[in-house]
């Protein structure tokens with residue numbers, strides 16, 4: 001059994017390298033002082049970060065990503081949490097399993113299909129090329145993450161706690177607010193983070209439903225890479241990754257805290 | 262009982278095809294302390310949950326104070342419930358757990374502080390008020406649950422094995438406290454326990470459950486001294502069951518021929534058909550060894566084993582036809598294994614069970 005820890009370590013490292021290598025390949029290029037996105041790096045500079053925050057197209061896209069990301073997070077978290085609460089505990093009924101599947105559908109339906117459908121529909125309702133439209137589109141694909149996370153959290157709650165609260169005089173609304181939601185909070189927070197990350201990451205739907213005014217960072221990177229391959233992309237990617245790591249760290253911290261409590 | 266405070270009228274509860282509570286009638290008076298005792302899975306918790314409003318009866322009606330409560334949601338029933346697994350809120354401190362029912366009733370801040378302090382004092386947990394439930398031992402959690410169910414002084418308190426996790430000394434202390442609160446506040450308490458001593462010492466009445474039915478309900482002395490069925494006799498305390506046939510019955514005394522051929526007499530209010538097979542129950546502590554008296558039933562037995570219990574001896578004897586247990590008080594001369602001896606008990610100390 002001595003070989004097991006060794007092989008575990010080797011295998012684990014290999015997988016991590018496989019997953020991380022592309023990131024490590026692109027990240028140093030964020031600090032190049034050349035105008036080309038390739039190695040070797042002639043010198044170190046922050047010029048591409050500077051470009052990111054001064055060039056109008058990039059500045060707008062960062063702002064757009066934040067606005068759309070926050071909107072999506074709020075909408076998806078609220079709707080997804082309500083859905084998870086509604087679907088709770090009725091596992092046997094056909095009606096409920098239909099809805100449970102329906103809420104997860106956006107995860108498996110190809111984004112292109114969703115995008116075409118939304119474009120047609122949004123045009124009808126005057127939502128094409130609007131912030132609201134993009135937020136709705138992102139919410140659709142973010143909801144499954146919230147539903148999955150909150151459902152898992154709700155499953156971990158002992159029903160007897162809610163019964164106890166009721167017997168002590170708490171109405172159903174108070175039980176929800178004082179017992180159920182606080183206990184499900186780690187799942188709700190992870191769901192929200194996933195929703196935000198999904199929105200940041202989204203390109204395909206955005207291509208279909210967003211106009212030039214709703215250009216997000218992901219969308220901007222996508223077009224920049226086609227038009228002129230500038231190291232600003234690497235700088236944007238760097239910010240993306242740092243942002244993600246920070247958020248993931250915050251979630252871990254929050255979960256640790258609730259676990260200890 | 263027409264003046265019953267809590268009344269179960271032909272209540273049944275089925276989960277799928279399994280009937281857990283079976284056509285059950287039960288009346289509990291105001292201020293009464295009723296214990297429910299019975300094997301695991303006999304439906305005690307289910308009955309309690311129906312009373313608290315968490316389960317709906319499949320059929321039948323439950324009323325409290327003369328009003329049907331079937332349509333009343335749990336939070337309007339004003340009953341304190343101590344759950345079998347404590348059900349403390351893990352995200353709240355001990356003090357907040359105990360304060361919860363008071364907050365729900367809109368008590369003022371100062372009143373909450375005062376009553377929480379008093380309740381935690383009662384369960385000897387004042388020093389722990391800032392802790393989270395997970396930082397407490399099982400027994401301490403149980404006491405918090407007790408404080409939480411009592412702090413708002415509900416009319417009815419339902420307790421599902423509330424003292425199971427406590428050590429003997431603390432359990433006896435809590436038993437005294439619960440009895441004290443019961444008397445002081447005139448609470449109606451429905452108390453589920455597995456501890457028969459606890460049921461015998463604390464209750465006004467005991468209900469013995471078996472397969473979703475009440476086998477017998479009565480005062481502790483009735484349950485212990487006159488169990489009606491074999492199940493009750495064996496469930497509460499120890500008993501010896503002697504099979505036999507009725508020979509004759511006359512003015513309150515049945516003459517029974519035991520299966521080994523020995524005749525005994527059994528005091529009985531009811532008469533039985535001669536020739537009928539019956540079971541006679543006699544408690545181990547009611548049998549005397551080697552001190553035959555007038556009008557006593559006497560059996561010639563041989564001592565087969567002696568188990569030392571400190572304050573008494575458990576003596577296994579054999580009458581040639583069956584073996585039974587005698588609880589012998591400590592005397593100067595202890596019986597010896599292998600000794601031939603007379604076991605005797607009076608007709609009043611044995612009875613027929615069905």
Ligand SMILES: Nc1ncnc2c1ncn2[C@@H]1O[C@H](COP(=O)(O)OP(=O)(O)OP(=O)(O)O)[C@@H](O)[C@H]1O
Nearest residue numbers: 276279281299300301302303304305306307308345
């Ligand atoms: N929600 C439920 N669904 C299906 N069966 C249930 C449910 N709740 C209880 N039961 C079954 O009902 C029976 C009685 O359960 P109950 O909890 O009332 O027993 P109990 O007398 O309290 O036992 P214990 O002394 O072990 O606590 C058990 O066989 C149990 O499996």
Ligand SMILES: [Mg+2]
Nearest residue numbers: 305306345421
């Ligand atoms: Mg139980």
